[in-house]
Structure formats: C-alpha cells, structure tokens
Amino acid sequence: MKNEKNIAILKEMAEKVRICMFNTLTDDGFHSRPMGTAKIEDDGSIWFFTNEYSPKSKEISKDNEVNLGYSDPSNNTYIYINGKAELVDDQTRKEAYFSPFVKAWFPEGADDPNLILIKVTPSVAEYWDSSSSKMVVAFQMLKAIVTGNTPDMGEHDKIKF
Template identity: 30%
Template sequence: MSSPEHKQKIWQLIDDIKVGMLVTLDDGVPRARPMHLVQDAYDGTLWFYTRRSAEKAFEAQSDRDVCITFSDQKHGVYVSMSGKARLRDDAELIDKYWNPFVAAWFEGGREDDDIAMLEIDIDFGEHWQARESKAFQLYEIAKANVKKEHKPDMGENEKFGH
C-alpha cells in the first residue's frame, strides 16, 4: 500500500478530474463506464453511488477485481488504479456523501431501495504526470527521433501498491 503522503498525491491528481472510467468484467469481457467520485479525500478507498440493479453492481459482485482510470489530457495527468469492489448499503455512508448532484440521479432520494455505495479498496496503481507543456513534449519526441539514443523525458511515472 502507499504512504499517507502518496495517497495525498493521488488525491491531488484525481480530485479535479472527478470522473473515472470503471472497468468491470461482464462475463469475462472488460467493460468500462464513467463513475463520479463523491468523497473529499482519498485514504486508499474510492466511493461511488450506484443502483443495486445496475449491471456494474452485478459484475462487481461476480468478480470483485476492478480497475478505474482517470485522465486529464489538458494537464497531462493519467491515473490507473486496481482493487476490490463491493456494494455497501450502509445508511450512514449514503448520508455522508449525499449531495445535490447525486440527488439528481436518485428520484427516491436517500431512502431509495435501489441505492447503494460502491466501495473500491485500491490494491495498486500507476500514475503519469507531464512536467512540461505540449510544446516541450513535442521537442522531446523530436529530439529522441533525431538522436536515436535519447529517450524522451515526458514527466513523472510511478507505480504504487504491490
């Protein structure tokens, strides 16, 4: 697992992005769909609202191994995180993260029988962050092509977890 400092760094990378692509297995075939973060900090677990009747909920129960990716092309930030998913119907959790954005998706409100929290405990991941502008990145690529021995320096890349 990562240190508290590294978890803070991951949060700084994904906090402004907010929407990640959740990948589950649908009868052995990877399937992705957008999910919106609802928490205001990251401690190794990600939280999302979902419907119990949603296909992703059945897929996550059938095979708990999931991946979620976050991407911000404008700022050159890419994060991939893998972990174990599970559904939670804890009323305190539902209340804790409830907000007007979530309310728009659940007509029955917090008491909707179909509402659940999707908890993803992150085991490992990787992130990339460009240090420089697109112009500098193009320069690095051109330099690598001309010199043939130079690998372009596109920024930071780090794996975390096991």
Template identity: 30%
Template sequence: MQAQQEQDAEVRARMWKEMGKSPFVMIGLIGSHDHREPMTAQLDEDARGQFWFYCNRDNRVARGGEAMAQFVSKGHEIFACIHGTLTEETSEAIKDKYWSNITEAWFDGGRDDPNLMMLRFDLKDAEIWEGDQSLKGKFKMLTGQTIDPDEAGRHAEVTL
C-alpha cells in the same frame, strides 16, 4: 531505492490531487466482458486508499468484486490504471456524507430510492504515468523531435 519511493509517492500524491479536480473514471469488473463505464468517484482527503460511487442496484458493477478503474486528468498530464475491490458500502454516515444535489439528479427517488446503492472501491495497487510538463518536453513534442526517456515524465507502480 529511497529516491524511487519518494518519486512514487510524489506521483501518487499528484494523481490524488488531479482526481480531486476531475473525479471521473472508467470502471469495470475484472473478468467481465461488459464495457467499462464512466462513473464519478466520491473522494475523501483522509481516505487515500478508498473512494466511493453511487449507482443503481442493477448497474453492471453493482455485484462488486475485483475491479479496474482508469483515470485521465483534465490536462492529460496524469494517466492511471487503478486495481482494487468494489464492495457495497453499508454505512449510512458515509452515504450521507457524499450525498449532494448533483447526485440526487441521477436517482428518481432521491436519497431514499430503493434502487440506490453505494460502492466502496478499496485500492490494492495502481500504475500511474505522469507526462513531462516542461517547456522543453512540450516543444520537442510539437516539433516532432525525439523525446529522451528522462524527458518523457515519470512512471510509478504503487501498492496500497
């Protein structure tokens, strides 16, 4: 049990590290038939159970609620399905903290755009897959050999 918890913590830490390198997710509201859409997560090293998104008030996820985000790392070593709740962020300090020139390019009125809002994604649980990065595992994949379960990588289900 202890070994599994340690492995889950390692996989979760790796997911956060990889999200820091490429903070793009596909997100959508649970129960909605709208397609998921790509958004840029604003990450904070000290907030391991939350991330944020800027969006327009007429965006399909703007009403908030229970949501699901999918993440794939740049090198396709980490895959995650993250479940949580989207809520409008009302803290002006948080909104200012993550504001950047890149963000401003998406909003005609800049930081004062009346259509601008920020959503906070509070994570509840996630399922994370970590691919095998060993040379042996990559060789087997390239040559069509069967990959043993212990060579397939790691998998974690985490609750936050």
C-alpha cells in the same frame, strides 16, 4: 511514508479528473462505463454511488476485481487503478458523499431505496503526470527524437497498497 505521499498525489490527481472508466468483469469480458467519483479517502479507498440492482452491482457480486482509468489529456494526467470492489449500504456515508451531481440519477436523494455505495480498495495504482504545457511536452518529445534519449514526460510512479 512513500506510500502515504503517493496516495496523497493519487487522491489529488483523481479528484481533479473526477470521472473514471469503471471496469468490471463479465462472462463475456470487460464491461466499462464512466462513473463519477464520490469520495477518495486518505487510505486510498475510492467511493461511488450506484443503483443496487444495476448490472455493475451484479458483476461486482460475482467477481469483485475491478479497474479504474482516469484520464485528463488536457493536463497530461493519467491514472490506472486495480482493486477490489464491494457494495456498501452505509447511510451516514451516503448523506456525507451525496451531491447535486448524484441527485440527477437519484432524485429521491440519499434516502433513495435503490441507492448503494461501491467501495473500491486499491491493490495497485499507476500514474503519469506531466503538468507541463503542450508546448513543453512537444519540445521534450522533439528533443528526444533529436538526441535519441527518452523524453522527460513528468512524474510516473506505481503504488502498491
């Protein structure tokens, strides 16, 4: 039950941020790029659109371990996800998840022959969320300095899938 609740929290937080740093492995180390989240399903799987012939597609085909970093400093929300990626050619999902935002990269729409989906199946995720205002966060930090205690920075949890 806790896992379902945490997935729902994670889904809500990531959908608000929407853009993540999508990190793949190469022979030279990590390769990062910003990516817009197309869909997060109730099981926690995260979907993205990409070009089937892009470097990230080749990187995923070689080593499918990826990590995603979502960050919204204005709302003190941070999410880190490790998982496995796979390239999925599913026309029904392409049509369902396609948006005007994606059309900027794929003007032919969901029928673009180069369009493919990336499905990330998380193995572990960690999030930090302090929906408090900057003033409250600053007060908590000042209070911690004065009292010598750790500041209360909101919710933090680790989810194993």
